Amino acid sequence: MTQTMESPGTEATRIVDAVLDDLATSGHRGIVVDSPPGAGKSTLVVRAAGVLAATGTPLMIVAQTNEQVDDLIERLGDKHPGLGVGRLSAVDYAATERVRAHPSCRVGAKVPDLGGAPVTIGTAAKWATVTDGTWPWAIVDEAYQMRSDALLRVAPRFERALFVGDPGQLDPFSTVEVDRWTGLSWDPMQSAVAVLLRHNPELPVHRLPVSWRLPASAAPVVAKAFYPFTGFRSGTGPSDRSLSFSTVAASAIDEVLDTAAASGWGLHELPARFTVRTDAEAAAACALIATRALARDGVSHSEAGTRPLTADRIAIGAAHRDQVAAIRAFLPPQAQDITVDTANRLQGREYDLTVVLHPLSGRRDATAFHLESGRLCVLTSRHRHACVVVAREGIADLLDAHPSTEPVHLGVPVKFPDGWEANQAMLAHLAALPRSG
Known part of the structure; x- marks a missing residue:
């Protein structure tokens, strides 16, 4: 008997409905939703907020950056323009255009x-x-970016919470030494979700199964390298997207x-x-590739x-x-509007074409x-649509010469995927591509 696979839309809808059903019926104090890149985390947060608000239940939403807060306010304004929103902010905060555009948003430094x-x-x-007041429900957005100590500080403010985030993205980080907490179940440098599940393993965990951002050419590669035990698929097929240039290739960069x-x-x-870290030749190559893509009138x-x-x-x-x-x-004047940023600041954003300077390019060691x-x-x-990786030759040899040597600590869960394996998986795919340069 041939089993018919669900369409991406049907499968994604089924999981989201299960999440919303848990919100309405589950007796657990927390619900976790794992999401691959571009799976609609913000869409889920906005939809869940609308569902909870419709019951007359006051709701608090916790995001990790002001950019994420303003993005959610804009989305709430689009989907639920009549829903009153209070934007907690610093005393000197100036409301952005996105916040001012919300028809029912009020800004204040205190509740x-x-x-x-x-x-x-x-x-x-x-x-x-x-320090005062409690809310029956909280939604924690980008929960894997949140340190566990930050969750501890806000936990007294809510009774139940929905945690939404991407387990494959960057972990929380600190600029101070954190070895003293290594191995503790409440280690503040673990993500809020990791500590939550270690102490509450019975909490329901849902996984969004479809990336609506990544094309069919990228989803299997990214899933294999960074989500080896959960996986996901693209919401589009191989022929649903294309990128083309109007000029004929005339250089290795064009190729x-x-x-x-x-x-x-x-x-x-x-x-x-x-x-050195600021490899001028590699930096120039990144800028040239992006500038050339712009000059070739891509569609x-x-x-x-x-x-x-x-x-x-x-x-x-x-x-x-x-x-x-x-x-x-290295960007010329006509290319100044191209976004150039670190991985930390690119989280949550999407583009048609990206150019990546590989973190291990030109290095003597693999830290x-x-x-x-x-x-x-x-x-x-x-x-x-497409991603171009810029790197010096020899990264595979560097990885072979520097296998993972991080110390193993009692009480510390093994992190998956391992960075060494993830890099090897990505390099194996890139190595099969036609070379340039």
Whole structure:
């Protein structure tokens, strides 16, 4: 008997309905929703907020950055314009255009200033300053970016919570030494979800099964490298999206762009060499690839329609801020609107074409920072059509010469995926592509 596979839309709807059903009927104090890149986390948060608010239940929403807060307010305004929203903010906060556009949003530094809005939203840092009042429900957005100590500080404010996040993205980080807490079940450097589930293993966990951002050429590659035990699929098929350029290839840079347009991936390799972190040749290559893509009058075709490949639809990602500054310095005036940023700041954003400076390019060693699977996952999962990786030759040899040597600590869960394996998986796919340079 042939088993018919559900369509991506049907499968995604079934999981979202199960989440909403748990919100209405589950007796658990927490519900966790894991999501791959571009699976509709924010859409779920907005929909869940509407469902909970419709019951007359006051709701608090916790996000991790002001950018995420304003994005959610904009989305709430689009989907639920009549729903009153209170935006908790700093005293000197100036409302952005997205917040001002919400027809029913009120901004204030304290909860009483918000006039009893049905939905109160703010960053985790701002919520930590609230010492009075409780809400029957909370929604924690990007929960895997939230440190466990931040959750501890806001937990007294709610009775039940929905935690939504991407387990494959960057882990919480700190600029201070944290070894003293290693191995403790409440280690503040673990994500809020990790600590929550260690202490409450019975909580229901749902997994969104479809990425609506990543094309069919990217979803299997990213899933294998960074989500080996859960997996996901693309919401579009191999022929649903395409990227084309109007000019004929005239250089190695054009060839790698054509390869990326045809296969979804491109690899531009520079000669093997140990370099300083701000490798000028690699930075220039990243800027040149993005600028050339803009100059070739690219056009993207997808379920969203046909549109030109403009500068605001191209991004360049790197691991360090000084690399970002070096790349930006190489962009000509006509390409200044191309986004250039670190993996941390690119989380949650999407583009038609991305150019990635590989974190291990030109390095003598493979440190824990540069091997972190979440960093490469973010960099290689921002695109709707194609991703070009820029790297010096020899990364595979570097990985073989520097196997993972992180110490094993009692009481510390083994992290999956392992950064070493994730890098090898991604490199294996890129190595099969036609070379340029």
